Amino acid sequence: MSTEKGPNFLAEIIAEDVKNGKHGGRVLTRFPPEPNGYLHIGHSKSICLNFGIAQQFGGKTNLRFDDTNPEKEETEYVESIKADIKWLGFEWANEFYASDYFSKLYAFAVRLIEKNLAYVDDSSAEEIANMKGTPTTPGMESPYRLRTTEENLDLFARMRKGEFKDGEKVLRARIDMTSPNMHFRDPILYRIKHTDHHRTGSEWCIYPMYDFAHGQSDAIEEITHSICTLEFEVHRPLYEWFISKLELFPSHQYEFARLNLNYTVMSKRKLLQLVNDKHVSGWDDPRMPTISALRRRGYTPESIRNFAERVGVARRENIIDVGLLEFCVREDLNKKATRVMAVLDPLKMIIENYPEGKSEMLTTDNNTEDEKAGTREIPFSRELFIEADDFMETPEKKFFRLAPGKMVRLKSAFIVECTDFEKYENGKVSLIRARYVPESKSGQDTSGLQVKGVIHWVSAQHAVPAEIRLYERLFNVEDPSSEEGDFKEYINPDSLHILKNAMLEPSLKESKPGMLYQFMRKGYFTPDKDSSAEKLVFNRTVTLKDSFVKETTK
RNA sequence: UGACCGAUGGUGUAACUGGCAACACGUCUGAUUUUGAUUCAGAAGAGUCCAGGUUCGAGCCCUGGUCGGUCAACCA
Numbered sequence: 001m002s003t004e005k006g007p008n009f010l011a012e013i014i015a016e017d018v019k020n021g022k023h024g025g026r027v028l029t030r031f032p033p034e035p036n037g038y039l040h041i042g043h044s045k046s047i048c049l050n051f052g053i054a055q056q057f058g059g060k061t062n063l064r065f066d067d068t069n070p071e072k073e074e075t076e077y078v079e080s081i082k083a084d085i086k087w088l089g090f091e092w093a094n095e096f097y098a099s100d101y102f103s104k105l106y107a108f109a110v111r112l113i114e115k116n117l118a119y120v121d122d123s124s125a126e127e128i129a130n131m132k133g134t135p136t137t138p139g140m141e142s143p144y145r146l147r148t149t150e151e152n153l154d155l156f157a158r159m160r161k162g163e164f165k166d167g168e169k170v171l172r173a174r175i176d177m178t179s180p181n182m183h184f185r186d187p188i189l190y191r192i193k194h195t196d197h198h199r200t201g202s203e204w205c206i207y208p209m210y211d212f213a214h215g216q217s218d219a220i221e222e223i224t225h226s227i228c229t230l231e232f233e234v235h236r237p238l239y240e241w242f243i244s245k246l247e248l249f250p251s252h253q254y255e256f257a258r259l260n261l262n263y264t265v266m267s268k269r270k271l272l273q274l275v276n277d278k279h280v281s282g283w284d285d286p287r288m289p290t291i292s293a294l295r296r297r298g299y300t301p302e303s304i305r306n307f308a309e310r311v312g313v314a315r316r317e318n319i320i321d322v323g324l325l326e327f328c329v330r331e332d333l334n335k336k337a338t339r340v341m342a343v344l345d346p347l348k349m350i351i352e353n354y355p356e357g358k359s360e361m362l363t364t365d366n367n368t369e370d371e372k373a374g375t376r377e378i379p380f381s382r383e384l385f386i387e388a389d390d391f392m393e394t395p396e397k398k399f400f401r402l403a404p405g406k407m408v409r410l411k412s413a414f415i416v417e418c419t420d421f422e423k424y425e426n427g428k429v430s431l432i433r434a435r436y437v438p439e440s441k442s443g444q445d446t447s448g449l450q451v452k453g454v455i456h457w458v459s460a461q462h463a464v465p466a467e468i469r470l471y472e473r474l475f476n477v478e479d480p481s482s483e484e485g486d487f488k489e490y491i492n493p494d495s496l497h498i499l500k501n502a503m504l505e506p507s508l509k510e511s512k513p514g515m516l517y518q519f520m521r522k523g524y525f526t527p528d529k530d531s532s533a534e535k536l537v538f539n540r541t542v543t544l545k546d547s548f549v550k551e552t553t554k
Numbered sequence: 555u556g557a558c559c560g561a562u563g564g565u566g567u568a569a570c571u572g573g574c575a576a577c578a579c580g581u582c583u584g585a586u587u588u589u590g591a592u593u594c595a596g597a598a599g600a601g602u603c604c605a606g607g608u609u610c611g612a613g614c615c616c617u618g619g620u621c622g623g624u625c626a627a628c629c630a
Contacts, residue, residue, distance in 0.1 A: 006568060006577095034630050069629060125628055134626050136556045170628055180557040182626055191628035210630045234558060234625050255559085257623095262565090268630095310578065312567040314560095317623055321565050324579050334592060369592065400590080409588055442588065454588045520589045548590045 008313035010254055011053055014225055018057055023224045027059025030223050031085070031092070032214065034066045035077035035198070037268035038283040038290045039084045041304070041325070045259040048308035050227055051090040060093035062221055067099050068213045070197040078198070080283070084291040089301045094221075098213045099199045101220055105208045106160065108216055108246050109171055109189055113152045117245055118189060119145055120155040121172050128170070131177070132185050138178035139185045145174060159192055162205045166192050171206075175241070183238045187211055215239035219248035226251050229258040230315065259311060260319045263473035264289045265480055265487055279491055280474075286528075286539050287474045287495050297471070298516060298526030298541030303332040319479060326542050333516060333524045333541065338366050338373065341411065341456040342504045342519035342538075344468055346385035348460065349432040351416060354382040359459065362442065364412035378505050380413050383460040385503045387521075390455045391432060393421070400452040402432070408453040411520060415440035415449050456520045463503035466536035469528065470497040508536065518544075 007015065018025050029050045033039065039047075054061045063085065067073045085092070098105075112118040121128065121144045133139030147155070159169055171190040179185055189212040194205045215238075218226045226239075233255045243250060260266055265274075266289060274280050274288070283290050286297035294304065307328040311320050359381035367373035386402070395403040402408045407417045420433040440447040472495045480487040511517070511527045519525050523543040531537040 008567085032630090036630080066630065072629075128628075129626075132626060134556090137626095138556095139626090167628065182557085185626085188628055193628080207628095209628075214630085230559075231624055232630090237558095257560090310566080312578095314567070316560050318566065321579070324566075327579060330591090339589075368587095368589080398590090411588060413588095415588095445588090451588090453590085456589075518589085518591085521591075522589090523591095544589075544591050546590070 008256075009315070010049070010225070010227060010256060010313060011056065013254065014053060014057055017224070023222075026224055027054050027057040028062070028093075028222060028224050029054045029059065029227060030062040030064050030218065030221065032064045032066045032217075032228075033081050034069070034072070035074060035081060036069070036072040037077060037272055038080050038292055040266055040268070040271065040288075040290045041261060041294065041307075042259040042266045042289075043084075044088060044291055044304050045308045045311065045313075046227070046229070047085060047088055047090060048305055049256070049313055051092075052308075053225075053227075059224070061090070062094045062096055062223070063092035064096040064098065064217060064221070066210070066214065066217075067097050067197070067199065068207050068210060070193060070195045070207065073198050075198050080292060084295075087295060087301055088291065088304060096217075096221065097199055098208075098217050099197060101213070101217055102200060102204055102208070104220060105213060105216055106206075108242075109156065109208070109212070110153065111246060112173065112189070113149060113156060113171075115245065116149055116174070118171055118173050119147050119152050120159065121145070121170050121186075122168070123170075125167060128188070132182070133177070135180075135182060141177050142172070142186065145186070156190075159190065159206050160204075162194065164192055166194055168192060173212075173241075181234060181237055183211065183235055184241075187238060211235060211238050212242065215242050215251065215253070216246065216248060218251035218253075219243055219246075222249045223251045226253045228253060228255055230255045230317075231258075255315065256313050257315055257317055259308075260317075260479075261289060261322050261325065262319050262478040263322055263475050263480075265475070267481075270481070270487060273488070274474075277488070279488065284529075286469070287471050296513075296529060297539050298333075298524060299329050300332050300336070300516070303329040306332065322473070329542050330524070330545065333518065335369055336367075337516040337518040337524055339364075339368065339518050339520050340505055340508060341378065341458055342466075342468075342502060342508070342517075342522065342525070343385045343387050343456065343458050343463075344499050344502045344519070344522060345388040346501060346503045347388040347391060347429060347432060349384045349386050349416075349434055349457070351382050351384070351434050351436045352419065353435045356382055358382065359461070362413050364442075376507060378412065378507070379459045379462040381459045381461055384410070384457045385460055385463060386410075386432065386455055386457045388429070391418070391421070391429060393429065401455055402453070406453075407449065407451045408455055409440075409451050410436075410457050411454050412442045413457070414438070414442075415445075415447060415451055456522075458503050458505050460503075462506050464506055464509050464536065466502045466504050466508070466538055468499040468502045468525070468538050468540065470499065470540045471495060472497075502538075504536065509533065511536065511538075516541075 031050045051061045131140045170188045172186045175184045190206045284292035361377040390401040414436040416434040416436045422431040424430045475490045476492045477490045480490040513527045524541040525538045528537040528539045
């Protein structure tokens with residue numbers, strides 16, 4: 001939250017409410033995930049908004065799991081959601097579950113029946129759908145709509161006791177089948193599901209629908225500002241109808257536009273498909289837009305919070321350029337990441353005038369952006385690895401790296417000149433021969449030589465091998481969901497590149513997941529959860545900004 | 555041929571509630587640089603969906619359009 005931005009429209013509303021002493025100036029929000037999948041970057045916007053705005057006004061935020069559909073919800077998801085929110089840096093005031101309120105919600109339903117505002121309907125799902133009408137044509141009333149209160153009370157009690165099979169009966173509100181708002185056409189309140197619930201087990205066989213659970217849960221917790229996404233806007237009149245008829249705490253719902261990112265999908269349903277169909281290795285596959293994937297990939301909580309701040313909050317549809325997310329993580333990592341040398345595609349270089357068998361330690365900065373980060377020692381010797389694409393047999397204009405007869409600075413070491421090179425049968429360069437300038441040592445250079453290029457390197461005999469995973473966008477099109485056909489047709493087949501022969505400086509032997517590195521000139525990297533001392537595995541979080549590639553592709 | 559919501563540079567968000575459009579990302583120059591990174595300096599790019607109206611004055615208000623989104627799950 002480093003960037004100052006004016007208050008969004010929700011902050012303005014809340015500021016006004018606080019000023020007017022509404023709810024005694026109290027602010028209580030809630031973040032209400034359904035535990036049916038992992039949280040994604042879109043949720044992080046909602047999390048930052050709900051927790052952030054409450055914090056801003058001295059209020060608190062509840063975490064409430066909206067677990068009213070036992071068929072889709074699992075404890076694994078509950079745990080991942082809690083871990084993600086904590087990792088983002090937020091603390092909830094209370095951990096609640098809609099299922100905590102099943103008894104209260106049942107009593108609310110009974111109260112509605114008693115007020116003649118709800119009835120048990122024996123119609124099938126299909127019949128109910130048919131009687132519902134369409135947005136442009138009114139619905140029709142169910143033949144069961146006029147049952148007596150006594151009969152409804154009895155039937156509902158028997159639904160709860162398990163006397164009926166799934167789908168045999170539902171409880172519906174009695175409102176208005178001709179309402180232009182589809183949600184007022186006698187919405188279903190309770191359905192029968194003989195399914196065990198992740199928390200209540202087999203205690204219930206009837207479960208409330210979202211509309212009959214969410215607003216009442218807000219009211220029970222005395223949520224002052226219930227913030228959700230735009231698609232729930234048409235539910236608001238119903239939200240208010242239940243609160244009013246049941247005479248509950250007047251929580252109020254406010255909507256904002258959800259976050260969309262280009263080159264990815266942002267619905268739990270679609271993400272679940274990617275996981276189930278094995279297009280990715282799991283919910284935390286680093287190519288996924290989930291919070292757990294971003295964490296695994298090396299994103300920091302600060303960068304995501306800053307991103308959430310920068311995208312703003314409004315009521316219009318938007319698709320954020322993933323470049324902004326990348327900017328935010330680079331900005332944060334630039335301050336934090338330890339600079340190290342790692343050769344992703346090694347090419348052997350022999351320095352012919354450097355004594356065989358000799359090696360020396362050279363000093364280098366851990367982070368030029370951070371004085372306090374200090375320095376460390378790295379070994380230098382006669383045989384090195386350099387990056388294969390830092391050498392060109394016939395250099396193009398403006399290529400100021402290595403080429404036959406050309407000089408380049410080895411970062412934190414010496415200036416070298418390429419004297420010769422060798423090739424494999426296939427024409428690929430196999431070896432560079434060079435000579436170094438002994439008096440050009442970094443920090444004590446008396447050679448007087450000026451070279452434009454600086455390249456990274458590792459000492460061959462000291463280097464540690466590693467696997468490096470490079471990621472690109474998961475989809476080839478900006479908005480896979482809006483394209484023709486199935487969104488999976490637009491998956492980028494080259495979104496993962498695995499480099500198996502990378503060579504790292506020896507200090508990286510000590511690396512562990514969670515540690516942040518910049519592989520100099522190559523990008524930001526972090527050890528994957530698969531990484532171990534025996535086999536190092538790194539994820540590329542994001543590349544460095546690179547004006548040279550653009551130059552060459554012009 | 556319904557109801558509700560929205561429309562500001564390429565993207566996203568502002569505009570002190572009516573006073574001739576700002577910030578960020580991106581793009582493009584140039585400087586610095588032992589990371590073609592960072593940093594620094596600068597530039598281009600919208601006249602606010604359209605048409606009327608109110609007003610001395612409209613991105614903000616009114617009217618009518620246009621375009622986009624949402625709503626017809628016993629999902630949330």
